[in-house]
Amino acid sequence: xxxxxxxxxxxxxxxxxxxxxxxxxxxxxxxxxxxxxxxxxxxxxxxxxxxxxxxxxxxxxxxxxxxxxxxxxxxxxxxxxxxxxxxxxxxxxxxxxxxxxxxxxxxxxxxxxxxxxxxxxxxxxxxxxxxxxxxxxxxxxxxxxxxxxxxxx
Amino acid sequence: xxxxxxxxxxxxxxxxxxxxxxxxxxxxxxxxxxxxxxxxxxxxxxxxxxxxxxxxxxxxxxxxxxxxxxxxxxxxxxxxxxxxxxxxxxxxxxxxxxxxxxxxxxxxxxxxxxxxxxxxxxxxxxxxxxxxxxxxxxxxxxxxxxxxxxxxxxxxxxxxxxxxxxxxxxxxxxxxxxxxxxxxxxxxxxxxxxxxxx
Numbered sequence: 001x002x003x004x005x006x007x008x009x010x011x012x013x014x015x016x017x018x019x020x021x022x023x024x025x026x027x028x029x030x031x032x033x034x035x036x037x038x039x040x041x042x043x044x045x046x047x048x049x050x051x052x053x054x055x056x057x058x059x060x061x062x063x064x065x066x067x068x069x070x071x072x073x074x075x076x077x078x079x080x081x082x083x084x085x086x087x088x089x090x091x092x093x094x095x096x097x098x099x100x101x102x103x104x105x106x107x108x109x110x111x112x113x114x115x116x117x118x119x120x121x122x123x124x125x126x127x128x129x130x131x132x133x134x135x136x137x138x139x140x141x142x143x144x145x146x147x148x149x150x151x152x153x
Numbered sequence: 154x155x156x157x158x159x160x161x162x163x164x165x166x167x168x169x170x171x172x173x174x175x176x177x178x179x180x181x182x183x184x185x186x187x188x189x190x191x192x193x194x195x196x197x198x199x200x201x202x203x204x205x206x207x208x209x210x211x212x213x214x215x216x217x218x219x220x221x222x223x224x225x226x227x228x229x230x231x232x233x234x235x236x237x238x239x240x241x242x243x244x245x246x247x248x249x250x251x252x253x254x255x256x257x258x259x260x261x262x263x264x265x266x267x268x269x270x271x272x273x274x275x276x277x278x279x280x281x282x283x284x285x286x287x288x289x290x291x292x293x294x295x296x297x298x299x300x301x302x303x304x305x306x307x308x309x310x311x312x313x314x315x316x317x318x319x320x321x322x323x324x325x326x327x328x329x330x331x332x333x334x335x336x337x338x339x340x341x342x343x344x345x346x347x348x349x350x351x
Binding site: 017018020021022024025026027028029030031032033034036037038040041042044045048 | 174286
């Protein structure tokens with residue numbers, strides 16, 4: 001006996017309530033924007049343009065400020081990386097390079113290097129962490145105070 | 154042609170600001186409509202539309218010649234409106250669950266809804282549109298938002314669930330309840346109605 005062929009699959013019956021809702025909502029006219037919208041946007045753009053540079057996003061800062069920011073952040077990152085991953089010797093080497101770069105402090109270099117070399121690695125890591133945390137806290141404090149105290153543009 | 158894309162401006166703009174103003178005027182209704190349907194609040198929708206165009210200004214160099222600028226603006230408007238509503242999402246969930254427990258709503262009550270195809274006088278049609286707009290705006294957010302995303306933005310159930318961070322079952326339940334509440338509100342407002350049993 002030949003098996004009976006399966007009946008063709010029909011598409012699912014549409015939900016009348018869903019179809020009614022769709023027709024009802026789509027029949028509504030599209031809301032129109034208030035006439036003041038474009039003016040508001042242009043006024044806000046003008047207000048943002050008039051802000052001092054330190055209240056803008058970093059991309060809008062002057063080139064010199066961005067350079068100083070990048071150099072400071074880079075130095076902080078290098079110090080942190082050296083403190084956490086390099087151990088005593090690498091941190092001493094980084095400090096030596098920094099000391100060479102800063103002429104007034106050059107005389108203190110050997111003494112600092114000797115003192116650093118004698119410190120245990122855990123202490124150096126702790127100091128590095130404390131330094132970075134303090135730096136971040138001071139930066140956050142300065143930024144917050146600047147935003148709170150500076151007159152709004 | 155994509156209905157979101159405006160017709161080309163007959164007068165070419167002179168400078169960047171005029172060009173951006175023309176761009177805004179071309180798309181402001183689309184952006185505002187998306188925001189106001191989701192939030193059901195004109196003031197909030199205007200704030201959202203403003204933020205959308207401020208973001209558009211930041212990347213106007215790419216958008217000015219893009220054929221998908223309308224889609225980008227609608228997506229940003231939808232995301233900003235949903236972000237705005239997300240702040241209250243826990244409250245929606247709480248009240249949604251609470252009301253279900255209190256009333257013991259079942260999944261398949263009989264629903265009566267207004268008949269859509271009857272010819273109407275212009276005044277009656279305008280009145281009915283106002284009733285529908287009011288009924289939609291009066292729905293709780295957890296019902297109105299899936300309705301708008303499904304019926305206006307044409308998003309499938311799973312994408313609505315993903316966007317709202319809720320389960321697929323909740324989206325289906327909220328959609329059904331939203332439709333039923335809309336139908337009930339219009340029936341209560343005196344619209345002619347049919348009967349539907351799930």
